[in-house]
Amino acid sequence: MKKIILVSISILFISFSVPEKINKLIGKEVKSVFDISEFETKTVTIPSNLKPKLKVEINEDNFKKIYQNNQLLGYYYFGKAFGKVAYFDYVIIFDNNLNVSKVKVLVYREDHGAEIRSKRWLKQFNGKCVNNSVKYPDNIVGISGATLSVKAMTNAVNNVFKSVNLLKENSVI
Numbered sequence: 001m002k003k004i005i006l007v008s009i010s011i012l013f014i015s016f017s018v019p020e021k022i023n024k025l026i027g028k029e030v031k032s033v034f035d036i037s038e039f040e041t042k043t044v045t046i047p048s049n050l051k052p053k054l055k056v057e058i059n060e061d062n063f064k065k066i067y068q069n070n071q072l073l074g075y076y077y078f079g080k081a082f083g084k085v086a087y088f089d090y091v092i093i094f095d096n097n098l099n100v101s102k103v104k105v106l107v108y109r110e111d112h113g114a115e116i117r118s119k120r121w122l123k124q125f126n127g128k129c130v131n132n133s134v135k136y137p138d139n140i141v142g143i144s145g146a147t148l149s150v151k152a153m154t155n156a157v158n159n160v161f162k163s164v165n166l167l168k169e170n171s172v173i
Contacts, residue, residue, distance in 0.1 A: 018061050018078055025106045026078060026091050030066055033093050033101045039068045044075075044173060053166060055159035063164075065173070072096050075173065077164065078106075081156035084148045086110050092160055098130045098168060103157060113149030121150075125157055130165040134158050 018026075030039060041064035046054070062078040075094045080087045086109040093102045103125040105117040115121065121143060125134065134140050136154040143150055167173045 022078065022089060022106060026076060029091055029093060029102060029104050030076060034066070034068070034073050036068055036073075039066055039073065041066055041076075044167070046167070046172065047170070050166060050170060050172065054163040056156070056163050058163055058167070066093075074101065075164075077160050079156060079160060081152045083108075083110050083113055083152050088116075088149075088152075090153070090156065092125075092157065094130070094164070098164060098173075100125050100128045102126065103153075105153070110149070113143075113146040115143045115146045116149045116153050118143075128161070130161045130168060132161060134161065 027039075031037060043060040044058070044063050044065060045060065046058055046063075051058075056077075056079060058077070063075065065075055066073045074096050075098070077092045077094075078089070079092075080089055088105055088109055089107040090103065090105050092100060093104075095101050103122045105122070108114050108117055121141075124140060128134060134154055134157055136142055136150050140150070140154045164173070
């Protein structure tokens with residue numbers, strides 16, 4: 001009985017944590033954005049009263065503060081969005097003022113729409129603040145042949161903005 005409980009808890013823990021491969025990709029992007037070789041992360045604790053109000057799930061695994069030498073450099077959010085038939089993984093890196101420094105699609109699992117991985121297309125999110133709203137086609141340009149992926153990515157970023165802005169307004173970050 002104890003073995004079954006231990007195995008169940010282990011599976012539960014593994015299923016909610018960010019895979020090591022993804023953590024390495026996120027680390028590479030953080031180092032690139034802030035032009036640093038080492039950094040540490042700290043978790044952000046979300047008050048239970050705010051969790052139901054968030055547009056995306058934010059937890060201690062997917063939203064982190066980024067520090068170097070005890071100085072806050074920024075934050076990152078790791079998420080998944082659903083394209084046409086599959087999920088893709090992405091990261092949004094914010095500076096310490098909650099302006100977007102970089103959006104990167106880490107893993108794309110579909111046959112069509114992969115053009116959203118393009119640095120050129122993703123750069124249009126850079127500089128946006130969490131109190132901004134992004135919407136296709138109003139202020140985000142599309143990509144021919146990748147409309148569903150463009151909409152999915154834009155909606156995902158917009159929902160992260162709304163959620164992080166709520167945390168900011170409630171002095172969580």
